[in-house]
Amino acid sequence: MASNQPAPEAPSPFRTDSLGTEDRTWEEWNPTEESIRPVRGRHRVAKQRGLARSSTVLGVGVIAAVGAGGMATAQSKPPVSISLPDSIADNLPDAKSLPGVGAFMSGDSDADQQTVASSPLTSAGITAAEAEQGTTDAGEALRARILQQAEQQQAGADAEARAAEETAAAEAAAAQAAKQQTVAEAEAVAKKKAAEEAAKKKAEAERLAKLAASYAVPTSSYYISSSFGQAGSMWSSGYHTGLDFAAPTGTPVKAVHSGTVKSAGYSGSYGYRTVLELEDGTEVWYCHQSSMDVTAGQKVTTGQTIGRVGATGNVTGAHLHLEIHTADGTGIDPMAWLRGKGLTI
Structure with a gap:
């Protein structure tokens, strides 16, 4: 049966001068496999709980930094455990005290999580009119605008087609009217000519009839x-x-x-x-x-x-x-x- 030995303490991330005084200036510490040995037993479980909370805090900070789009991506992936020394983890602020972060902690209520999840990730691209109508989803607002533009374009195309049809119909009607007018004019000219010829023939017939009914002197210069x-x-x-x-x-x-x-x-x-x-x-x-x-x-x-x-x-x-x-x-x-x-x- 393995004994529960205390885990070795990690070296301090702060510098120490010749007198043994720590310089609290922050120095980056990169733990490696050689510097940290695996810990077994109950002490290891306690350490893991603290590190899990610390990793959650850091993950939340990263998510807050990348914005709403990055938040959605991060929520779709499993959390990554990051192990930090206790000296650093103890100095980090409580994750629940961060604005908008407490809802992501495992100890928070389901109602709070649902409230955060139901809120839109971003309201960018939503106009004032859409906001007044109750639109809160930018994607739905964009989709609605695209559909509205498509409908407007289709309506414009239909209006142009109707205008073209009306223009063509008007031109055809004008051409038909002009043709009918030309035919009517030709018929009128033909009727007038026929009437003139008939009148001329009638006048000649009347002249001949009058001449036949009249009498003339048989010669001249007599x-x-x-x-x-x-x-x-x-x-x-x-x-x-x-x-x-x-x-x-x-x-x-x-x-x-x-x-x-x-x-x-x-x-x-x-x-x-x-x-x-x-x-x-x-x-x-x-x-x-x-x-x-x-x-x-x-x-x-x-x-x-x-x-x-x-x-x-x-x-x-x-x-x-x-x-x-x-x-x-x-x-x-x-x-x-x-x-x-x-x-x-």
Whole structure:
């Protein structure tokens, strides 16, 4: 059975002068395996308790020095035992007297430990507004801010997408409206042009209708050289059967009214003669022409040129001999007939 021998005392960490007086100036002492022997028995157990308390105090000091982050790391690892001489351990302050350290001692209550553990390690990064809302965890506050920023960025992206869609829709609507306007303008131009053409055709038709219903003098640049019924030996019947319009050769001969050419050719003493039949059966004879511009069966309108003044047949000079015959073949006075149609002769 091993005897419980007293443990050798460790050398004093203070210097001693020649008179044996200790110099209390602190000198670092590094215990080694050679300088400290292992101690057995009850005395060793008592020493270990004191050293455990001392090591705890030093560990707490280190933890307090590194801050809240280091505290969390140190709490996750097992404590490291540090052996110190009794002369040093006796001079260290009581660990419980250190602010914020007593809760870490084994003799403290569980309630105090829970209070310290539940307190946030640090409040750095927490804004005043977040603190007013009761936020005490910096990590949760940072996470909340990150989520809020992400939501704001997503909301901004959604707003930009909606704005782009609205812009595209507005541009498409504007393009469609412009296209519709162009089509409408083209249709309006086409309708206007069609209306103008229709009005032009209508005006021409009205003009032709009016012209067809009107009457015209048979020639121009003329004078009356012989009248109807005038007596004389130069006419085989003893009197003049028509109305003579003396005019230069080549003067246009015109249709007095719309009708159909019944005949056109040379006719003895009448020379070149054109017979124009009107709708009511009345015949108009154009005699002594130098040339004819129409043929039998051709339809003509009022004022249309049908020949030229000449001196063909039995004549004494260039003139147009005009005769009017009713539907039954009776010859009547051309002067009275033309004047009855509103013409001035």
